[in-house]
Amino acid sequence: MSPPAGKGAQDMATGAVLQCIEAATLGMPFEVWKTRMGRFRSEKTFEAFGNVYKNGGARAFWAGTGPKMVESATKGAVLVWSKEILLGVCETAGLDPVSSGLIAGAGAGVAQVSVMGPMTFLVTAKVTGDRNISTSRRVVDTWNNKGIRGFYSGASAVAFRQATNWASRQGFTDGVRQLILTQNHGGDKKAKLTKPEEVLSGVIGGFLSCWNHPFEVARIEMQARGAFGEAKLSLGGVLGMIYKERGIAGWFNGVIPRIGLGIWQTLFMVSGARMVKEYLNQAPVLPASPSVPPAGKSSSA
Numbered sequence: 001m002s003p004p005a006g007k008g009a010q011d012m013a014t015g016a017v018l019q020c021i022e023a024a025t026l027g028m029p030f031e032v033w034k035t036r037m038g039r040f041r042s043e044k045t046f047e048a049f050g051n052v053y054k055n056g057g058a059r060a061f062w063a064g065t066g067p068k069m070v071e072s073a074t075k076g077a078v079l080v081w082s083k084e085i086l087l088g089v090c091e092t093a094g095l096d097p098v099s100s101g102l103i104a105g106a107g108a109g110v111a112q113v114s115v116m117g118p119m120t121f122l123v124t125a126k127v128t129g130d131r132n133i134s135t136s137r138r139v140v141d142t143w144n145n146k147g148i149r150g151f152y153s154g155a156s157a158v159a160f161r162q163a164t165n166w167a168s169r170q171g172f173t174d175g176v177r178q179l180i181l182t183q184n185h186g187g188d189k190k191a192k193l194t195k196p197e198e199v200l201s202g203v204i205g206g207f208l209s210c211w212n213h214p215f216e217v218a219r220i221e222m223q224a225r226g227a228f229g230e231a232k233l234s235l236g237g238v239l240g241m242i243y244k245e246r247g248i249a250g251w252f253n254g255v256i257p258r259i260g261l262g263i264w265q266t267l268f269m270v271s272g273a274r275m276v277k278e279y280l281n282q283a284p285v286l287p288a289s290p291s292v293p294p295a296g297k298s299s300s301a
Helices: 009-039 045-054 057-062 065-092 097-128 135-152 155-184 195-227 235-246 255-282
Strands: none
Touching: 009 045, 009 057, 009 065, 009 097, 009 195, 009 255, 045 057, 045 255, 065 097, 065 155, 065 255, 097 135, 097 155, 097 195, 135 195, 155 195, 155 235, 155 255, 195 235, 195 255
């Protein structure tokens, strides 16, 4: 049996480039805004936005960009590579597109945790802590105080978030694509969606994927606690603390910027990755260069 389609360096390069572009544009501002609201849960949506701006102007929305670019390149490569492998396996097994998307998204999301745990920790510490402490200084302090484990504070919340993130983003987007195929293309499985239809699928999929926001609020709290030496709590303990503090609304603090981020990331890493893959698969293959005969010999008989 041939290896699953999409496996290889091309998928890793596609994922790394797309994720870096996503983060460098609107991804970082949404991330910073959302992270502040997840930590300072008494702040309202636009109050938090204003406070970010007050702490450094427009540049404050790109705080932690250095570690974020490292995270984006590595997690993007891992996401698209592993997702395409799992989608190929599911397709070979005869699963429908929505089930395949859920399984592939969840598996790829969990695979990301090993590379993104330390970077999300550093970004969270930068956004919620003392901005005068450099990232390199924080790396040294964390290593000296806690070793490698210190960079994986909140790893359980990160794993839950990533698994449900990409299972939902891929699964919901694929589900919307199937609905569009049925409504606009007569259910033809070989039909291709137009670019606007692909974008619409990604927008809806990204929006619906934010149901798991409580895991993200817990992740922010757990990593902030780890960064500032506060008492360690389990995922369940943090969710319970937030519920006692602010009720169910506390679990969804920061969901507005998270919706923006979810849509933006889905457009790049689900819809965008699909369109890039289709483009590369359709690119013409250059003919092989004719062999050059050795000197002194004719190429004709």
